[in-house]
Amino acid sequence: MNSDILVLNSGSSSIKFGLYDGDDEGLPLLGHGQIEGLGAAVRLRAVDHNGAPVVDKALGEGLDHGQAMALLVAWGREREMAREIAAVGHRVVHGGTRFKAAVRVDTAVLAELEQLNPLAPLHQPHNLAGIRTLAELEPALPQVACFDTAFHHKLPPLSQRFALPREYFDAGIRRYGFHGLSYEYIAETLPEVVGRAVAAGRIIVAHLGNGASLCALRGGQSIDTTMGFTALDGLPMGTRCGSLDPGVVLYLQDAFGMSRAEVTDLLYHRSGLLGVSGISNDMRKLLASDLPSAREAIALYTYRINREIGALTATLNGLDALVFTAGIGERAAPIRARVCELAAWLGVRFDAAANEQHAPRISTKDSAVSVWVIPTNEERMIARHTHNVLNERTAT
Numbered sequence: 029m030n031s032d033i034l035v036l037n038s039g040s041s042s043i044k045f046g047l048y049d050g051d052d053e054g055l056p057l058l059g060h061g062q063i064e065g066l067g068a069a070v071r072l073r074a075v076d077h078n079g080a081p082v083v084d085k086a087l088g089e090g091l092d093h094g095q096a097m098a099l100l101v102a103w104g105r106e107r108e109m110a111r112e113i114a115a116v117g118h119r120v121v122h123g124g125t126r127f128k129a130a131v132r133v134d135t136a137v138l139a140e141l142e143q144l145n146p147l148a149p150l151h152q153p154h155n156l157a158g159i160r161t162l163a164e165l166e167p168a169l170p171q172v173a174c175f176d177t178a179f180h181h182k183l184p185p186l187s188q189r190f191a192l193p194r195e196y197f198d199a200g201i202r203r204y205g206f207h208g209l210s211y212e213y214i215a216e217t218l219p220e221v222v223g224r225a226v227a228a229g230r231i232i233v234a235h236l237g238n239g240a241s242l243c244a245l246r247g248g249q250s251i252d253t254t255m256g257f258t259a260l261d262g263l264p265m266g267t268r269c270g271s272l273d274p275g276v277v278l279y280l281q282d283a284f285g286m287s288r289a290e291v292t293d294l295l296y297h298r299s300g301l302l303g304v305s306g307i308s309n310d311m312r313k314l315l316a317s318d319l320p321s322a323r324e325a326i327a328l329y330t331y332r333i334n335r336e337i338g339a340l341t342a343t344l345n346g347l348d349a350l351v352f353t354a355g356i357g358e359r360a361a362p363i364r365a366r367v368c369e370l371a372a373w374l375g376v377r378f379d380a381a382a383n384e385q386h387a388p389r390i391s392t393k394d395s396a397v398s399v400w401v402i403p404t405n406e407e408r409m410i411a412r413h414t415h416n417v418l419n420e421r422t423a424t
Contacts, residue, residue: 032113050115055411058077068090094164115415118159121176124177127141174410237355237356260296270300305324
């Protein structure tokens with residue numbers, strides 16, 4: 029009997045999923061896909077492990093997470109009658125101070141995680157909606173929460189602190205860091221791509237997508253990262269502002285009479301690349317545009333990346349390698365080129381031809397800092413954590 033691992037990543041408008049063979053220690057991918065367009069025209073798309081289409085069909089109009097999840101479960105039962113799902117692993121963005129590793133979800137855990145919704149409003153409520161809906165549909169099916177914050181739980185003490193009185197730190201107001209599942213995958217992949225000697229050294233990983241952050245690794249461990257208490261901090265992102273003088277929030281409330289909800293909407297939904305450009309949060313559209321505001325958004329984005337690379341290099345006391353990953357990092361050659369040009373002060377020597385070909389290494393042999401492009405795979409990390417949690421429970 030098969031014991032597969034289903035991975036779900038529930039977002040605001042989509043549910044991404046992947047199915048992994050849980051009977052094989054390597055957890056090979058059996059297929060993956062997504063339900064997209066939640067709240068509008070909802071569609072189910074999936075491919076097998078070779079990328080061949082399995083399904084591409086409309087599910088209906090205006091479906092919410094619960095309705096879409098029910099249809100996904102029904103489709104899965106219909107298609108995979110010969111296979112058994114042993115457990116479902118979920119990406120959960122925020123684990124707070126308590127959850128430092130993947131955990132099996134019960135009602136008490138779910139209630140604790142719901143308390144963290146205000147710290148990740150773009151992600152956490154949707155992550156938990158997927159868990160809650162599946163619990164109603166399949167109450168006997170084990171579910172495991174895998175956290176984006178977990179990889180950063182061993183940050184050095186100073187990297188965790190804000191300059192606030194101690195009682196606020198003790199109450200959980202601290203720097204958590206995010207994109208941990210991505211960074212964990214890259215850290216584990218580094219030795220086979222860049223070699224063990226480089227992987228053991230000082231590395232900055234740039235996770236650049238609609239959400240963006242940098243992480244400083246030493247010996248594969250997180251030493252510092254650009255995101256903090258929430259996923260709003262650090263680099264400018266698709267629609268999020270990134271680091272902001274906290275006085276701006278006070279001024280927006282006083283001078284513009286903005287409510288908490290209005291400030292939240294501005295900082296999370298109307299800022300970043302979208303806000304600066306006035307065009308789009310999609311880097312592809314900005315790169316294709318000749319408008320000055322598009323060029324300004326891109327220039328600000330790469331400027332801030334270079335500035336944060338400088339800060340993290342100082343934290344690491346030098347730099348051996350720079351790694352690009354995630355949607356923009358893996359696919360936007362012009363962005364990588366500009367970041368490398370700005371990082372010439374570090375001794376980065378950039379190979380333009382390799383960059384255009386999206387080669388694994390995009391720096392020259394004489395570059396003082398080697399530069400790499402490594403595709404991330406958060407879903408595989410979720411599958412592995414889920415498999416391990418399930419086996420621990422089975423063993424006990």
